[in-house]
Amino acid sequence: MRRPILAVLLGVAVVVSGQAQTPAPKPPDPAKEKRLEWFREAKYGMFIHWGLYAVPAGEWKGQRCLGLGEWLMNRCKVPVREYEQLATQFNPVKFNADEWVQLAQDAGMKYMVITSKHHDGFAMFKSAASAYNVADATPYKQDILKKLADACAKKGMRLGFYYSQSQDWHEPGGAGNTWDFGPDTAPDGKTELKKYDEYLRAKAEPQVKELLTNYGPVALIWFDTPRFMTAERGQRFADIVRSTQPNTLIDGRLGTEGDYRSTGDNVIPSESSAEAWETPATINDTWGFRKDDTNWKSAGQIAFKLVDIVSKGGNYLLNVGPTAEGVIPQPSADVLRTVGRWLKVNGDAVYGAGASPFGDEFGEWTSKNAKDVRGQKLFLANNEWRATTKPGKLYLTFFVEPRTAFEIPPVKNRLLRAYRLADKAPVALKTENGKTTFTMDRPMLDPMATVVVVEFDGDTIVR
DSSP: OHHHHHHHHTTOOEEETTEEEOOOOOOOOHHHHHHHHHHHHHOEEEEEOOSGGGTTTTEETTEEOOSOGGGHHHHTTOOHHHHGGGGGGOOOTTOOHHHHHHHHHHTTOOEEEEEEEOTTOOBSSOOSSOSOBHHHHSTTOSOHHHHHHHHHHHHTOEEEEEEOSSBOTTSTTSBTOHHHHOOSSOTTSSHHHHHHHHHIIIIIHHHHHHHHHHSSOOOEEEEOOOTTOOHHHHHHHHHHHHHHOTTOEEOTTSSSOOSSEEOSTTOOOSSOOSSOEEEEEESSSOSSOOTTOOOOOOHHHHHHHHHHHHHTTOEEEEEEOOOTTSOOOHHHHHHHHHHHHHHHHHGGGTTTOBOOSOOGGGEEEOSSOOBOTTSOBOEEEOOSEEEEEETTEEEEEESSOOSSOEEEOOOSSOEEEEEETTTOOBOOOEEETTEEEEOOOSSOSSSSOEEEEEEESSSSOOO
16 A cells, blocks of 8 residues: 555656556666665764864853754854854864774774764865865864874774755855845845855865865765755766765765665654665764753663664664864763674674564554654654564564563564574574464563574565
């Protein structure tokens, strides 16, 4: 029932001989699939939001500025000339790129993505296109991205760059700064967009070229908020990426078709998808550092979100927000390393794993007219267990201890044996009346999550 309904909603149904027909799926692009191989294997990455906004850390002139830490300039309507002065205070002498990469590896993360330029327009790298950058405008006088790129290369960590292509509150032509420069568009809807194109060509496009030229292999470019990004404008950026580093991935927020889909911030879909996708998420409530945000997610919550996302076919890009000194907050590091220790023995259920062959374990849609905070139909999620797969193996990750014998959803494959992933202890399978069950030892081996591997005949589960 789902596919025909989806086709109608997307407007792709066609009529042949008087009957509605769903066209054949678009054949996969071999070059795109090749670029995505490492991404589909990695599953888990570190996002880093770091910039001048770490200096005020959520306050402006002694007043608490509500909202996300990196949006301080916008939320408090800070004039460009005043915000620029933060650069004179930005001197992250405690920044150690090797330690950051080591933390990501300890956490079990397989790639890192750092803000090269956020909406405030400040570049965290040496740029010939704009002197408003960390090497030219701060007492630190060093290229942050160069240091991180060198550390990643040394430790074999893939590195990508976030770049705000559309919003740039520092530039008269960049979108978003209405308090200094007035509305983004004039009454005729065209005048200001001319300045916008001047900004794109003078700053944004050259800086993206710099990112792809000066820092070695770039895993991906993470564009954001595609305001005014027409197909032609977006294609200009895509052409820069493809002509400079053909293997670099483009995320889903450029404004033209990318290599994978980026969900909304902190949004985990309710159902699985075969397309490549990623959930960008915070470890507390903000992205850029705020000194008043200590609402850290627990290691158990992070582990569940990670496996939940992988069981639906996606990647988890989890953010940290360093201080102005260059320190990743200790509570963040502690949580990440705890999850990393779990992954060290249970990672086979995550890295390179395919989506669940079932889906009922995710939860169910409410039959009532209830809506979530985004106004969407409400999904009632379950959090007891999730399934992931590899050829010949079904991984059942339990977050809540089963109180009775667990019944494996019906499959046509012959089930061969079962064991716990962490210690390889056998788990006895019992089949009666066409139902296969097993009983887990109590308490669970790992209170955070215990994985049971069920080996089956064949490469894929057949329902």
